[in-house]
Amino acid sequence: MAQEICFVQGNEACALAAMYAGLDFFAGYPITPSTEIAETLSARLPEAGKKFIQMEDEIASMCAIIGASLTGRKVMTATSGPGFSLMQESLGYAVMAEIPCVIANVQRGGPSTGNPTHVSQGDVNQARWGTHGDHSIVTLTASNHQDVFKMTVEAFNIAETYRTPVILLFDEIVGHMREKLIIPEQGEVELVDRLRTSVREGVNYHPYLPREDGRLPMSDFGGVHRYNVTGLYHDMWGFPTDKAEVVHDLVHHLVKKIDYAANAIAHHVPYYLDDARTVLISYGSSARSALSVVEHLRRRGEKIGLLELQTIWPFPAQLVREYVAKAEVVGVVEMNMGQLINSVKLAVDDPRRIYLINRVDGRLITDKDIKQTLRVIQGEGV
């Protein structure tokens, strides 16, 4: 297929990227502002001979994609805050049982029903710690449709590489905004398929015995290796165990396989950071406003830059520390009461120079909002 240029919503860009990445199976439940992802895929997947199902709720949607993934398929669901809350238990199951899957959460206002049609970035910490128990997780985001496409494909690649759920944390503005998208030719972007076991029939296959590199080759349900998958602590056979040393190794494996990959999957875009004395850190739609501020103030000679994060979990601490090392002031621009800022503060030596620049009334934070707060931080008043 040749390169295609289109004018679409961010949600459509996400759906088209999922198709590009080789999505086989989608299960979902309608919820604003993510529904266009399900709608687009309900048309595209059957056209490609693949499966779409509208489940009875978000809980069932998350469960269904895990079941489908085990048969060897690339799978996805999409939702927003309330539905994301409902998915948390089985999201933890996918962490524990190491099931590749992609969950798009197009953020809206909250807590509770909040405001379905307005923007927020309030689920940053829920993406990290929404499910119970100790674990690591991968969460990607994007501020424009080309990056929505790129990060969605990357989400599938990471999920299949590390056998993990990957959360795509978009927001209502990016999801509903229309802009240009260039769909690359097939083959232009590398696609990763899961590692499958080379163990032959009749030879013992240990589904949960990590190789030296930490990876676990899979065997599809329906194949020659019949094994157990469980959300309980389990041994290399996938059978429940409470042996202390096995449990210890399992919890360490689940956390480290993601944390050790943090630098390799730390997607980000630096803007004007080489000589920046003031550094803005942002992600998603608020990064668009932050970039507008930076470009405006640069024209006036101010040494200001933007670090746009596209991987927010695992938090790219090393990268953030390096980029803000010479900054006098760091402003974290996000549409919540301060979520990612906590990780920024932990990453740097002097957290006192880290300031929150936010807006939480359901409206997009504007360049004017950011400039106003910046002037206060810089001691220039409103």
Added chain:
Amino acid sequence: MTEDTSVRDYLRERFFPHMWCPGCGHGIVLNGLVRAVKELGINKNELVMVSGIGCSSRISGYVDFHSLHTVHGRALAFATGVKLSKPGLNVIVPMGDGDALSIGGNHFIHAARRNINITALVMNNRTYGMTGGQCSPMSGVGIKASTAPYASIDNSFDCVELARAAGATFVARTTVAHVNQLSELIKKAIGHNGFSVVEIFSQCPTYFGRKNKLGGAVDMLKAFKEMTVPLGSEKKKGNPALFERGIFVEKELPEYCQAYDQVIARAQKR
């Protein structure tokens, strides 16, 4: 009669002894299930057992099939993903009464509504055994449980009527005291093309029996014989409290995965 050891080919003996209490009825269900699968001659590689949480759900670990032991109440939702993505696989979902009809009630009725070709086995012991004998949606009025010390005031579901009303195209009931019927019904349910439900009364002497002074496992098994009659029996007319055993629903309607093939055909014709 010599012991039939061929069922052992279907078990993961490495994981025995099993974790069920002495006198539990669930081992009989395991036996009936394995015999059914054996008699049907299903290739072990083409069978997936999907279960949730509870005593009943551990059955999936003991069988030498693909086994997916999931979260509480959601086994049918996981199973729907397995089945729709690979319709060639046989999918069996053993559940307890709390797993299937309380926390999993929504998934139960929707799987039935879709008529997806999955076999649901509801192992009904009227209690939450794993957590220590709490009240379940199948306990019924007047039953004592660790969360109903003054006896339950909650009505119970009728699993058969619920499955029928929700659209299941094969619905049957039996007990672990009727082992031949148990195996036969599971066989028919697996062979049925659509959503099939077999409710199986199974005893929990440890909690349900003890708390309600029903005696030991043998007494409870005898009670299953006394409280049930074959479907259509005259005895039922004289004593409506009796439970009927047999096949209540068996009909052919479009199966979900096959209907989905038509969706693909329509999408590709556009």
